[in-house]
Amino acid sequence: MRPAAAIGPPTGERRTEPAGSKEVSTNRIAYCRREIVGKREMSQTASLAADIERKYCERFKKSQELYEQALRTFPGGVTHDLRYMSPFPVYIDRAEGSRKWSVEGHELVDWWSGHGAILLGHGAPAVVEAVRRQMGRGTHPGACHELELRWGSLVQELVPSAEMVRFVNSGTEATMMAFRLARTFTGRRKVLKFRGHFHGWNDFIIQDADQPYGLPVPGLGIDLEEELVVVPPNDLDRVAEVLAGDKQIACAILEPTGGHYGRVPIR
Template sequence: MASEDYSLLDMYENAFPNSRKLYQKASTLFPNGVTHDGRYLQPYPIYVERAKGSKKWDVDGREYIDYWSGHGALLLGHGREEVVKAVTEQVALGTHLGACHRKEVEWAELVIDMVPSAEKVRFTSSGTEATLMAIRLSRTFTGKNKLLKFAGHFHGWHDQVILGANPPYETPPPGIIKEVVDTTVIRPPNDIEAVEKTLQTDNDIAGVIIEPTGGGFGTIPTGGEFLKQLREVTSRYSVILIFDEVISGFRVAPGGAQEYYNVTPDLTTLAKILAGGLPGGAVAGRNDIMELLENRKDPEWKSNKKMPHPGTFNANP
């Protein structure tokens, strides 16, 4: 082969032959051969064999510095000794107790001690589940139907929040029903005038959700001044303010962006770092909102207020 014909594609395939073999198998098993949209690469993704600290090694023996850090979940890096020890000890005691346990109490105490908005906590299995719960709580508490979110901000992949997450922001993804589209209001990031005008003219907004450090891992940055304005406006119109701190929680400060900017939301969603690099999420917030998850004997409460929330892996030890 002449040197001028030796393309980048040839170099890639020569460098990662074992990844290519795995991808050929994976393509017969998964759509696009992957299990996450972000892992779809052309001509094929690199397959990782192991990781330790800040490094990863692929199936062809190549070493990398890992700037991705488990989608932001691995604040302590890969294979941190204390984390491995704790997980190993718990596996010996049980991987799924199917009951209340001491660890969930200790975990919740830490969240409440650290996160300013956390008066009560409810654990979930992921950040997507956490935002789903927070939005439903805001609708239940206010008796209103609509959610206001910001273009380019990601809050998971359930129907209401995947709208406006990716450009073109005004075009809903396939499979989202019209009623969901009609109850989701998308506004430009950092535009407090657009938010206030919406709340002035639409009395059916239950909640506003935002990534407090900005969308796209901060590539669409949001500052403290806008958060303060957003807190003031939502309070004035009795709209629930939700900080999605799945990424920023325990990272920007021990108590998240809300501690750093000194702006306290009504509800906070958490995941990633929360579970030490393992699957897990939570909603934390005001007691008068979180109490909607409580069981009570009052029939009217059960019919009109109690928000159901099961979940096989909630607070998994």
């Protein structure tokens, strides 16, 4: 009897069984059933997703109209890449405490909390009163102020390693200045970073922040091989190897809280 190759479970593993054997037939039937069930589940999932999207569009119709207008003004229709969502983002009219209200008037629980900055909730009375009081004393004196000294001193108390403090407008500016300082102090050129970590939009460090990792980022005016060394996250042996072998590493940078990376990077 001529042997026949039978496809078993979805692993694609091939086994040789006698042609027409009962085991071959049973395996094929089971495999076909799994295929049918899988396709049926995929169809049900797609139908459910379409229904959810339809209800979403009906519930947030004004947000959709505003987003369509925004597409003519902002790249991708948003002012921050984390605000993009499919089929469109919800537009917010106001917020209070732990709630936000959409332009349609729907009350929503705010799990986002201003990218994590609204620790006391929206419109916290003590914060509102402090801002109102200071606004009456001047909005931008353009000069040294006692409050900035108190603020900087508080940073030093919270972060003991911060010997000196420099206020900047964004994380991108902070990392640019940190790299410049490290290079000036060490006389070295390279920065070590962890794959998947995000440290702003400056040319030195944007590489390998998002998948697909390892591809060059268009528009950079520098040679990344001369500026950046990327290592896998949670691989301290690799870090030690790089630091021991490359004497041009000026500094290492990482996300201590995993805000972009998605998890705490140091185990």
